[in-house]
Amino acid sequence: MHAAVVTSFDTPPRYAEYPAPVAAEENENEMVVDVLAAGLHHLVRARANGTHYSSTETFPFVPGVDGVVRDQHGTLRYVALDDTVLGTFADQTVIDPRRSVVLPDDIDPVRIAAAMNPAMSSWVALRRRIAFQKGQRVLVLGATGSAGRMAVQIAKQFGASSVIAAGRNTSRLAALHELGADETVTFDLAHRAADVDVVLDYVWGEPSAQAMAAMISARRDRGAPLDWIQIGSIAGQTMPLQSALLRASQLQICGSGIGSVSPRGFLAELPEIAAAVHAGTIDVQARALPLAQISETWSAETDDRIVYVP
Ligand SMILES: NC(=O)c1ccc[n+]([C@@H]2O[C@H](COP(=O)([O-])OP(=O)(O)OC[C@H]3O[C@@H](n4cnc5c(N)ncnc54)[C@H](OP(=O)(O)O)[C@@H]3O)[C@@H](O)[C@H]2O)c1
CATH class of the missing domain: 3.90.180.10 (Medium-chain alcohol dehydrogenases, catalytic domain)
Incomplete structure (x- = not known):
């Protein structure tokens, strides 16, 4: 062969x-x-x-x-x-x-093969890594890639009351309104998303470090939980994390991927993801x-x- x-x-x-x-x-x-x-x-x-x-x-x-x-x-x-x-x-x-x-x-094999990996990144993160609830507000950091675009749609389908899409490319960001984004911001304006409940982070590195500092400084209620889910590292494997951000807020950082979610956990979500892509x-x-x-x-x-x- x-x-x-x-x-x-x-x-x-x-x-x-x-x-x-x-x-x-x-x-x-x-x-x-x-x-x-x-x-x-x-x-x-x-x-x-x-x-x-x-x-x-x-x-x-x-x-x-x-x-x-x-x-x-x-x-x-x-x-x-x-x-x-x-x-x-x-x-x-x-x-x-x-x-x-x-x-x-x-089914269309090409469509399913293209979509399952990027789609499961946010689907599994919201289902398996936090207790996501309808009505919560979500920021997608790095929303213009395949996984980020799907994260916007999936967060909305899971009942997010608002989804803010952040990225660096303004024309690609603008296209996300059609997919359900309530607001779009460039990374340097992430403080506008200060009051979200959940961050789905595909970028890490410098853009995430700046967004995290700006958001926590601007947060109206620092006692409100902020679940920051690390999913991708397209802008850097490491990021400088100011210790004060963890003390000054209810910021909780976790990751979602192979290892932090068990194979059984991923598998359990696959039929519904495939059905959503097919539909x-x-x-x-x-x-x-x-x-x-x-x-x-x-x-x-x-x-x-x-x-x-x-
Ligand atoms: N943990 C998981 O379960 C899981 C599953 C799937 C994917 N991922 C990870 O998620 C990330 C995104 O995957 P994807 O499939 O969406 O990739 P993709 O379709 O290639 O999109 C990547 C996006 O990242 C943006 N980007 C690239 N370099 C950047 C930089 N230096 N700073 C800021 N933005 C940058 C680009 O946006 P613009 O060019 O539009 O600015 C691009 O659209 C990858 O790191 C991937 O490994 C994780």
Whole structure:
């Protein structure tokens, strides 16, 4: 079969021949499946270039952490793979069916493969990391990317009374009103979101440090809880945190991702997320590309989530 193959952290994957998988005999938790579509998410790139905390130096390996597959019975499934050297950027892969959800026959594999990873970032954070309640106010820091755009929509669908979208690109921010944002602000004006209850933070680094300081200084009720959920670090892996901010307010910082949410916790949310994407209640920007073009398109900058189709 063919697959995208990573042989070092310094070079993009190459489309090449790769041994076809064989499921272990008498193991009902291993199933060889055909891959229909797999998304090029930040996690995929970061594992392949060695910058993700879950990267391992085991070469060669096939990247791809999730995707839409067809099993031997013709059933469509969305699958999230555990750490493996055979990911979803291949004609075939091996899945544990317990880590998959069965999809209806009429789904669009590209749409599902594009949306599940960015959508689950805010969905799982709001469902599994805090006790989010209807009527709470939410700030999405870094709202113009795939995950941030979906966070705006998901927070609204979960009953947020208002959602403020923060980013650096004003034209992309303006487009978020159509998706449900009540207000949009550039990072330097984050103090306007001072009184929110929840922050979904995709940026970290300097923009988050400045926003946090400005918001807490401007907060009308410093005794009101402020749940700050760290989800992405697109602007920096670390950020300077003024100690006084933690003493002067009810700021509580937690993270949401692999590890802070158990595999079982992620899996439990997948059917509802897939149903919401399929029903069209989450807007998805996706671009399908042949897997054979992986080397040329691996670093492409596009607003659409790239989805490789073997
Ligand atoms: N923990 C989880 O469960 C989870 C799940 C999915 C994703 N994530 C993480 O969430 C983050 C966003 O993912 P995504 O899929 O939405 O990525 P994406 O679609 O590529 O969007 C990233 C956005 O970040 C903005 N950006 C880039 N560099 C920036 C900088 N230096 N300062 C401020 N903004 C910057 C860009 O906005 P503009 O160009 O419009 O300014 C871009 O639209 C990533 O770090 C990803 O790893 C986490």
